[in-house]
Amino acid sequence: MRTYRPGQIKPSEITNQDIWLKRRQLIKAGMAAGAGLLLGGASGLAAAVYAGPGKNQKIALLKESDYGAGMEPTRYKSITTYNNFYELGYGKRAPAENADALKTRPWSVKVSGECARPGVMDIEDIMKLDQEERIYRFRCVEAWSMVVPWVGIPLGSFLKRFEPGSKAKYVEFETLYDPERMPGQRREVIDWPYREGLRIDEAMHPLALLATGLYGEVLPGQNGAPLRLVVPWKYGFKSIKSIVSIRFTEEQPINTWNAIAGDEYGFFANVNPKVPHPRWSQRRHRVLGRGIFGSKEDTLLFNGYAEDVASLYSGMDLRKNF
Numbered sequence: 192m193r194t195y196r197p198g199q200i201k202p203s204e205i206t207n208q209d210i211w212l213k214r215r216q217l218i219k220a221g222m223a224a225g226a227g228l229l230l231g232g233a234s235g236l237a238a239a240v241y242a243g244p245g246k247n248q249k250i251a252l253l254k255e256s257d258y259g260a261g262m263e264p265t266r267y268k269s270i271t272t273y274n275n276f277y278e279l280g281y282g283k284r285a286p287a288e289n290a291d292a293l294k295t296r297p298w299s300v301k302v303s304g305e306c307a308r309p310g311v312m313d314i315e316d317i318m319k320l321d322q323e324e325r326i327y328r329f330r331c332v333e334a335w336s337m338v339v340p341w342v343g344i345p346l347g348s349f350l351k352r353f354e355p356g357s358k359a360k361y362v363e364f365e366t367l368y369d370p371e372r373m374p375g376q377r378r379e380v381i382d383w384p385y386r387e388g389l390r391i392d393e394a395m396h397p398l399a400l401l402a403t404g405l406y407g408e409v410l411p412g413q414n415g416a417p418l419r420l421v422v423p424w425k426y427g428f429k430s431i432k433s434i435v436s437i438r439f440t441e442e443q444p445i446n447t448w449n450a451i452a453g454d455e456y457g458f459f460a461n462v463n464p465k466v467p468h469p470r471w472s473q474r475r476h477r478v479l480g481r482g483i484f485g486s487k488e489d490t491l492l493f494n495g496y497a498e499d500v501a502s503l504y505s506g507m508d509l510r511k512n513f
């Protein structure tokens with residue numbers, strides 16, 4: 192029996208095919224939506240500044256990572272008005288409309304479990320870390336895809352500060368539970384809080400990112416402020432938003448969509464065009480921002496990151512471990 196209650200979102204839009212658009216043309220200064228990108232230095236690791244098109248606080252001194260350099264970002268407006276975030280409402284536009292409810296201060300993240308130095312870190316201190324290790328990443332989501340110029344820190348370098356031990360086989364993440372700040376939690380649509388998990392080697396992979404901003408500004412509420420996960424080779428639901436707890440575990444953690452419909456949503460949720468969702472194909476997806484409805488494109492294995500991440504799954508049956 193399915194337990195989808197929210198009426199507005201089609202199941203096919205909860206999780207669907209991502210794609211990594213592996214286009215390598217250089218971004219010229221003055222991109223779509225008025226964002227400026229200054230490329231400097233011959234190193235290939237360019238100093239870049241996005242003049243954020245939103246109204247949020249700017250994040251200065253950005254350094255662009257090599258990943259995704261040259262991909263043209265989706266318009267800021269599309270990235271921030273077409274969201275899934277049940278805590279802020281049940282419809283693609285609802286999270287943007289309800290984002291004001293999500294107060295992001297005070298905010299802290301508790302890191303616990305199988306590690307030598309568990310602790311609580313205030314978001315202001317996490318933002319300062321971010322200033323030491325500033326990178327850009329791009330990512331896309333599901334039935335629709337987007338290219339997002341994220342600002343954040345590699346998840347692995349954050350986790351290492353807490354010295355995970357040999358029993359740390361997985362990492363579990365939890366979203367804030369607070370019906371005041373998360374009005375969607377007033378309805379028991381899912382077993383709050385939203386939860387996600389990664390295997391430790393996935394979490395340590397340099398492509399896994401803890402994002403604090405996008406388009407050079409602090410994250411808007413609807414995109415998971417003040418801190419969210421970005422796992423570019425996985426379906427969108429793995430990228431948990433508004434994180435307050437990170438726990439190293441020996442056992443595979445529960446993840447929300449797997450708990451709701453385990454036959455449809457696996458623990459790994461790697462983007463894989465050859466493994467259809469039980470109720471729809473995952474071979475193609477819609478590219479947001481191309482025409483009114485977006486044009487369709489083929490979805491790639493691991494969202495186009497096979498070169499980077501396939502080795503994490505060597506010897507695994509990806510149909511069984513979907």
Ligand SMILES: Nc1nc2c(c(=O)[nH]1)N[C@H]1C(S)=C(S)[C@@H](COP(=O)(O)O)O[C@H]1N2
Pocket residue numbers: 205206273274275276277278332333366385413414415426427428429430431432433
């Ligand atoms: N806490 C929380 N995180 C969440 C969700 C959610 O409902 N609650 N939705 C997930 C789903 S299904 C998707 S597709 C992505 C969407 O991310 P975006 O809105 O930034 O594109 O967030 C994921 N993270």
Ligand SMILES: [Mo]
Pocket residue numbers: 204205206207275333426427428
């Ligand atoms: Mo999703």
